[in-house]
Amino acid sequence: MIRPGVEDVARRLLERRGVDLNDLAGLVYELQSPYLPTLTHEECLHHLKLVLRKREVQYAVITGITLDEMAEEGTLKEPLGSIVRENSRLFAVDAVLALCIVNVYGSIGLSNFGYLCEDPPEPLRRLDRSGRVNTFLNDLAAAIVAATCARIAHNSRRPEPSEGGAGTSS
Amino acid sequence: MIRPGVEDVARRLLERRGVDLNDLAGLVYELQSPYLPTLTHEECLHHLKLVLRKREVQYAVITGITLDEMAEEGTLKEPLGSIVRENSRLFAVDAVLALCIVNVYGSIGLSNFGYLCEDPPEPLRRLDRSGRVNTFLNDLAAAIVAATCARIAHNSRRPEPSEGGAGTSS
């Protein structure tokens, strides 16, 4: 019983919290172009949009951003509101929720995800400096980038003779 | 910056939603006693309480039950409120959140967790029949049982000569 519009909601929430899909695609390009010299920014954006088409990704985005927004507004019940605002090192729920996204293209996204969480490049770092509650959003954005990298890696392998149109079944 | 009382909050929330720690310990006993004939119900309850002492477990419990309660009351923002109430098969956030708990004692809790989710025995099944929104609670309760089983398995191995008091460091 899937309501229409879940994808739209997820994309609007990302936009409302200051995430620019073009910036994320640029980060994907930086991470993947050393391996794939013919990769273009447009292809990165294309793969990123396909990641956002996955229902599990949309649900994770909606859950995490709603928690951030309600914690920011003070409408999330206590003590969860304070826990989300403080984002202590032992609060692993944000990273684990983001794993829903990373795992959508298998396990090869894990190391990129961890890297982006620990040493976030500029487009992600800006979310940290925004003064808003982005406890979940930071990890979600890193996870979307990591999953897009994994999708590209899966699709870029040379097809085997026996595979035919395997490229479409990723 | 951990506030006092997180453990108390987690335990009170479980109680308020109808989870009886004694029942869960009984389920642990059923699952583990075939492997460990000298295991007692009291030991199971003891290990279960130690699982609930872990901060990651407490955070997962508080996050999940707060989402259930606010979805039930209608105070969770839309469309997240409806998504939690509907609990579609593609909503994996509840299972992934519960993994925070399962993983606290390593990977051996995974198969018990999956089993308890797919074919829940009576004390868990009762939560399903309660008429309340227990989307997260179902998975959290199964995860607490699975993590307790894993804790017991880790502690029950025959100590090696070189290990001395290793039993305390699980």
Next chain:
Amino acid sequence: MIRPGVEDVARRLLERRGVDLNDLAGLVYELQSPYLPTLTHEECLHHLKLVLRKREVQYAVITGITLDEMAEEGTLKEPLGSIVRENSRLFAVDAVLALCIVNVYGSIGLSNFGYLCEDPPEPLRRLDRSGRVNTFLNDLAAAIVAATCARIAHNSRRPEPSEGGAGTSS
């Protein structure tokens, strides 16, 4: 630098160890047909074959079955050979390797996987009774079934108006 034939190797290894893809597809059908009344056995087999087209799945299958076979033949170095033959409850490597497969279609396969490991239905149970070392194979076969169920669940959701041909991009 992917060598041709990895997919063929994985499928031949499964066959050599007594796994019949038709039996696994039958199990997928049993698990999914209650949700999807129009599902056919042929569709299950089709999705299962697409799961086996994923490189991560093939690598996990080749790694696990090679470990089983070398442990059985006595050519795996000690003590790993004995560890694989004994398959103690604390040896989680088999389950974790199988997660490579389960995760290829996101997190919704987790509960089916755990269920199939703890209470294996007939086609999986037969592997246990074979008298061979199937420490890894048991979990790999359960994971292939669980991933196929997840693939079907992802593809069966009603497409949203905005999605167009999203069904092909899972």
Next chain:
Amino acid sequence: MIRPGVEDVARRLLERRGVDLNDLAGLVYELQSPYLPTLTHEECLHHLKLVLRKREVQYAVITGITLDEMAEEGTLKEPLGSIVRENSRLFAVDAVLALCIVNVYGSIGLSNFGYLCEDPPEPLRRLDRSGRVNTFLNDLAAAIVAATCARIAHNSRRPEPSEGGAGTSS
């Protein structure tokens, strides 16, 4: 049916492949001392040794290093030998095996693990330059460091009044 000596085997294998526990403890110190100004190198080494006492960690170490060594010697069956030697980007088995270790102290080790895999500091980088097959060892060493960081983070939280000697139950 645990044989004595599994812990010794794991530690000897790490040593034989050039991993110095003191170096890993130094890396833990670098990563954790910004959060915990009173932390000492000795404490880091102490926690690291306790991580290596966990059976799941020992099994992962033995499995991974045995695969590396047999691939290096040419005694691992083909095509697995070549797959391990090549270590393609789509071979996720090494990272997933290392997750057995990372998860032993919950999910908070994940981001450190990914970071250490993607941008390895000196003691880990040296393993890459050794000219040996360290496909698994790289990830195992990073995972041991990440799990030790997680262990320290769990133990360093201010005990709550209600917790008594909770520090011993980590």
